[in-house]
Amino acid sequence: MSKTTASTSVAAADKSKPYFPLAGSNNDGWSKEDSASASCFCGAVQLGFPTQGPGLVNTFVCNCTDCRKITASMFASNFTVRDTHLTHIRGEVETFSQNHTIASGETMTNYFCPNCGTLICIVVRIGTVDDFSLHETKLLPRVEQFTKDRVSWFTGVEGAEKFEATGFKARM
Numbered sequence: 004m005s006k007t008t009a010s011t012s013v014a015a016a017d018k019s020k021p022y023f024p025l026a027g028s029n030n031d032g033w034s035k036e037d038s039a040s041a042s043c044f045c046g047a048v049q050l051g052f053p054t055q056g057p058g059l060v061n062t063f064v065c066n067c068t069d070c071r072k073i074t075a076s077m078f079a080s081n082f083t084v085r086d087t088h089l090t091h092i093r094g095e096v097e098t099f100s101q102n103h104t105i106a107s108g109e110t111m112t113n114y115f116c117p118n119c120g121t122l123i124c125i126v127v128r129i130g131t132v133d134d135f136s137l138h139e140t141k142l143l144p145r146v147e148q149f150t151k152d153r154v155s156w157f158t159g160v161e162g163a164e165k166f167e168a169t170g171f172k173a174r175m
Contacts, residue, residue: 016136017136018140021034021134021136022136023134023135024135028045029045029133031049032049032133034054034134034137038051038053038054039133040052041127041132041133043094043115043116043118045116045118047093048094048096049093049094050089050091050092050123050127053084054137057085058084058088058089059141060082060083060085061083062081062082062143063080063081063145063147063163064081064160064163065078065081065148066149066153066157067152068152069104069105071152073113077157078153080129080130082129083125083126086125089125094116095117096114096123096124097116097117098113098115099115100112107169112125145163146165147159147160147163147164147170148168150166
């Protein structure tokens with residue numbers, strides 16, 4: 004598929020075509036029928052991932068208190084990919100792990116770019132996907148978890164299956 008870099012707003016972009024707005028320092032993002040790229044803000048780290056099963060496991064929004072803190076937002080929009088289907092194209096990542104606040108008690112490891120700090124890998128953030136049209140099409144969240152912790156001004160993801168706590172195992 005060819006790359007479209009229109010000067011229109013993200014909201015007004017044609018979601019049926021790839022859309023690569025000016026966002027961060029990466030300029031070599033790509034999108035095909037069954038795969039795409041994700042990159043950190045500075046472009047040093049880039050991943051390749053499938054946009055459909057069996058490699059694409061799930062897409063979800065998480066409202067848990069840990070996701071609020073680690074993303075510096077009120078929720079995280081994520082997707083999971085089987086380890087066997089995630090391709091590390093370039094860049095090194097660093098990790099931060101802890102289990103003190105994790106609801107399951109299991110250790111959660113976050114991978115991030117050591118240069119710009121963008122969270123990337125394992126549980127991939129939808130916002131790191133280079134083709135913005137995928138945010139609202141193939142990667143539209145199908146699950147919303149930890150709804151009990153959702154802020155009152157966010158009414159949730161329309162059409163997503165809702166869970167008060169975790170709805171599934173996010174890591175494959």
